[in-house]
Amino acid sequence: KEGMExxxxxxxxxxxxxxxxxxxxxxxxxxxxVLVVANPANTNALILKEFAPSIPEKNISCLTRLDHNRxxxxxxxxxxxxxxxxxxxxxxGNHSSSQYPDVNHAKVQTSSGEKPVRELVKDDAWLDGEFIxxxxxxxxxxxxxxxxxxxxxxxxSACDHIRDWVLGxxxxxxxxxxxxxxxxxxxxxxxxYSFPVTCRNGDWSIVQGLPxxxxxxxxxxxxxxxxxxxxDLAYSCLS
Amino acid sequence: xxxxxxxxxxxxxIQKVLVLLFCVGLSWKMIIYMCNLLNIEKDPIRVLIxxxxxxxxxxxxxxxxxxxxxxxxxxxxxxxxxxEPASSSLEAVKMELQDSAFPLLKGxxxxxxxxxxxxxxxxxxxxGGFPRIAGMExxxxxxxxxxxxxxxxxxxxxxxxxxxxVLVVANPANTNALILKEFAPSIPEENITCLTRLDHNRxxxxxxxxxxxxxxxxxxxxxxGNHSSTQYPDTxxxxxxxxxxxRPLKELVTDHNWLKNEFIxxxxxxxxxxxxxxxQSSxxxxxxAACDHIRDWFLGxxxGTWVxxxxxxxxxxxxxxxxxxSFPVICEKGSWKIVQGLSIDEFSREKMDDxxxxxxxxxDLAYSCLNx
Numbered sequence: 001k002e003g004m005e006x007x008x009x010x011x012x013x014x015x016x017x018x019x020x021x022x023x024x025x026x027x028x029x030x031x032x033x034v035l036v037v038a039n040p041a042n043t044n045a046l047i048l049k050e051f052a053p054s055i056p057e058k059n060i061s062c063l064t065r066l067d068h069n070r071x072x073x074x075x076x077x078x079x080x081x082x083x084x085x086x087x088x089x090x091x092x093g094n095h096s097s098s099q100y101p102d103v104n105h106a107k108v109q110t111s112s113g114e115k116p117v118r119e120l121v122k123d124d125a126w127l128d129g130e131f132i133x134x135x136x137x138x139x140x141x142x143x144x145x146x147x148x149x150x151x152x153x154x155x156x157s158a159c160d161h162i163r164d165w166v167l168g169x170x171x172x173x174x175x176x177x178x179x180x181x182x183x184x185x186x187x188x189x190x191x192x193y194s195f196p197v198t199c200r201n202g203d204w205s206i207v208q209g210l211p212x213x214x215x216x217x218x219x220x221x222x223x224x225x226x227x228x229x230x231x232d233l234a235y236s237c238l239s
Numbered sequence: 240x241x242x243x244x245x246x247x248x249x250x251x252x253i254q255k256v257l258v259l260l261f262c263v264g265l266s267w268k269m270i271i272y273m274c275n276l277l278n279i280e281k282d283p284i285r286v287l288i289x290x291x292x293x294x295x296x297x298x299x300x301x302x303x304x305x306x307x308x309x310x311x312x313x314x315x316x317x318x319x320x321x322x323e324p325a326s327s328s329l330e331a332v333k334m335e336l337q338d339s340a341f342p343l344l345k346g347x348x349x350x351x352x353x354x355x356x357x358x359x360x361x362x363x364x365x366x367g368g369f370p371r372i373a374g375m376e377x378x379x380x381x382x383x384x385x386x387x388x389x390x391x392x393x394x395x396x397x398x399x400x401x402x403x404x405v406l407v408v409a410n411p412a413n414t415n416a417l418i419l420k421e422f423a424p425s426i427p428e429e430n431i432t433c434l435t436r437l438d439h440n441r442x443x444x445x446x447x448x449x450x451x452x453x454x455x456x457x458x459x460x461x462x463x464g465n466h467s468s469t470q471y472p473d474t475x476x477x478x479x480x481x482x483x484x485x486r487p488l489k490e491l492v493t494d495h496n497w498l499k500n501e502f503i504x505x506x507x508x509x510x511x512x513x514x515x516x517x518x519q520s521s522x523x524x525x526x527x528a529a530c531d532h533i534r535d536w537f538l539g540x541x542x543g544t545w546v547x548x549x550x551x552x553x554x555x556x557x558x559x560x561x562x563x564x565s566f567p568v569i570c571e572k573g574s575w576k577i578v579q580g581l582s583i584d585e586f587s588r589e590k591m592d593d594x595x596x597x598x599x600x601x602x603d604l605a606y607s608c609l610n611x
Contacts, residue, residue: 032245066338068341069338069339069340070337071337072340073338073339073340075335076340077337082345083341083342083495084340084342084343109521138334138338141334142331142334142338143329145327145328145330145334146327146328146330146331150335150338151297151335151340152297152300152301152332152335152336153335153336153338153339155301156301156305156339156341157338157339160340208304214601
C-alpha cells in the first residue's frame with residue numbers, strides 16, 4: 001500500500017505463503033499444480049516451494065503469462081494483425097519492472113508463412129526501447145486508467161497458463177511460465193524465473209538451445225540479480 | 240459378363256450401387272477432413288455492449304471474447320459503448336482485452352459515440368441504464384431510462400445490422416425492452432428480448448441445492464413475467480435427471496409448500512441477497528446469464544430443454560399481447576418459440592396475471608413519462 005516499504009510488503013507476504021505451504025502440503029492432492037499470481041509472484045512461489053518440500057518443485061509456478069500476452073498484444077497492434085497470428089515472444093525473469101520481453105524468437109503468421117517479428121516490425125529501436133518499457137509498465141498504465149489494478153486480463157492469463165500446462169501447448173508454440181530454474185540459459189538454479197516453455201502430458205519443459213545475444217544476456221542477468229536480492233530479503237524476513 | 244435374365248441384372252446393379260455408395264462415403268470423409276485442414280475461419284460477428292465500463296460489462300467482455308457466448312469457432316469484434324464520464328474506464332477495458340490476447344477477438348471499438356457503437360452490429364447487449372439511487376422514486380428511474388432507451392432505439396434502427404438481435408439487461412428490463420421495440424419499429428419484434436435467464440439460473444441452483452444434485456441435472460423451470468419481485472418461478476414442469484431417467488421435480492421435492500413459498504421468495508430476492516453480501520449488485524452471474532441467453536438463442540437449446548426469455552407476448556397463456564413478458568421458450572436456427580400447451584394451475588394463473596398487471600402499469604408509467 002502507499003507508504004509501505006518493500007521490506008514490509010515482503011515480510012507480510014512471506015509469512016502468508018509459508019503458512020499456506022504447510023496447508024497445501026498436508027491437504028492438497030499429491031499431484032496438485034500451483035500457480036502463484038499474488039505479488040511478489042516469483043518470490044511468493046519460491047517461499048511456497050521451500051516450505052512445502054513434498055510438493056514436487058515442477059508443480060509450483062508463477063504467472064508471467066500476463067506479460068507474455070501483453071507483449072503479443074503490443075506487437076499485434078503495431079503490425080495491425082490479429083493477435084492470434086503472433087507467437088513465441090518470451091518473458092524472461094521476474095514478474096516486475098525488471099522483466100525482459102524478448103522478441104528475438106517471436107514469429108508472425110503471414111500469407112507467405114511464418115516470419116520473424118523483427119523482420120516485419122523493421123524498427124529495432126522500438127523493439128529494444130519503447131516496446132519493452134510499455135510491456136514492463138502496462139500494469140501501471142491500467143491502474144491509471146481504471147483506478148484499480150488489472151483483473152480481467154490477469155484472470156484470463158491465469159486461465160491460459162493452467163490450460164496450456166494441463167492440456168499442452170500447440171505444436172510449434174511456446175509460452176512463458178515462471179518455473180523453478182534448473183540452470184538453463186545460465187540462470188542461477190534455486191530461483192523461480194520465467195522461461196519459454198512447451199507443455200505436454202501435464203508437464204512443462206524449458207525450450208532449450210535458443211541463441212541469446214549480448215543485449216538479452218545483460219537483461220536476463222539483471223532480472224536474475226533482482227530475484228536473488230528478493231530471495232535474500234524474504235529469508236531475512238523469516239529469520 | 241453375361242446377362243442371363245432379370246435376376247442377374249438385379250444383383251449386378253445392387254453390387255454397383257453398393258460400390259458407388261462406399262466410394263462416395265469414403266470420399267465424403269476425406270472432403271470433410273480436408274475442409275477442416277483448410278480451417279476456413281468464419282466472418283467475425285459484431286457485438287455491442289452498452290454500459291460496457293460497468294461491472295457487468297467488465298465480466299461479460301472476457302466471456303464473449305473467450306467464445307463462451309458464441310461458441311469456440313466464432314470470431315467477434317466488440318463494440319463497447321459508455322458515457323463520457325466513464326471514458327477512461329472504458330479505454331481500460333479495451334486495453335485489458337488487448338492484454339488478454341484472445342484468439343477469437345478480432346477487434347475492439349471503445350467509444351462514447353452511439354453511432355459508431357451501433358454501426359453494423361449483429362448482437363446488442365444493453366447493460367447501460369440509469370441505476371436506482373437511494374431516495375429515487377420509481378417514476379424518476381423510469382423516466383430517466385425510457386429517455387435513454389428511446390434514443391438508443393433510433394440509433395439501433397438506423398445503424399445496426401438488419402438481423403440484429405437485442406438483449407436488454409438494464410432494469411426495468413422488460414419495460415426498457417418495450418420502449419426499444421416501440422421506438423425501433425423496423426427491428427423485428429422477435430429480435431428484442433430481455434434477460435430473465437438470471438432468475439431462471441438462480442431457480443435451477445436453488446433446486447439443485449435442495450436436492451443435493453449438480454445443477455446440470457435440473458432443467459425446465461420457468462420464470463414467468465417481469466424481471467422484478469413479481470416474477471413467478473414455476474417448478475410444475477421442471478425435471479431432474481436421475482439414474483432412472485428424467486423425473487418430475489415435484490416428485491423428488493416433496494415439500495410443495497416450500498416450492499410455493501420460500502423457494503419463490505428466495506429466487507425473487509436473490510438479487511438483494513447478493514447486493515447485501517457484495518455491497519454491489521450481481522455482475523458475474525448477470526454476465527453469465529446474458530451469455531447463456533444469447534448462446535441458446537443463437538446456437539439452439541438442447542433437445543428436450545427449454546429456457547426462460549423475456550419476449551414480446553403474442554397472447555400465449557392468456558398474457559396480453561404488447562408486453563415484453565418472460566415465457567418458456569425453445570430456440571432453433573436462431574429463432575425462439577414459446578413452448579405451448581403446458582398446463583397452468585390456479586396458483587400459477589394468479590401469479591402470472593399479477594406479473595402481467597405490473598407490466599401493464601409499468602407500460603403506462605413509461606408512456607406517461609414520455610408525454611411529459
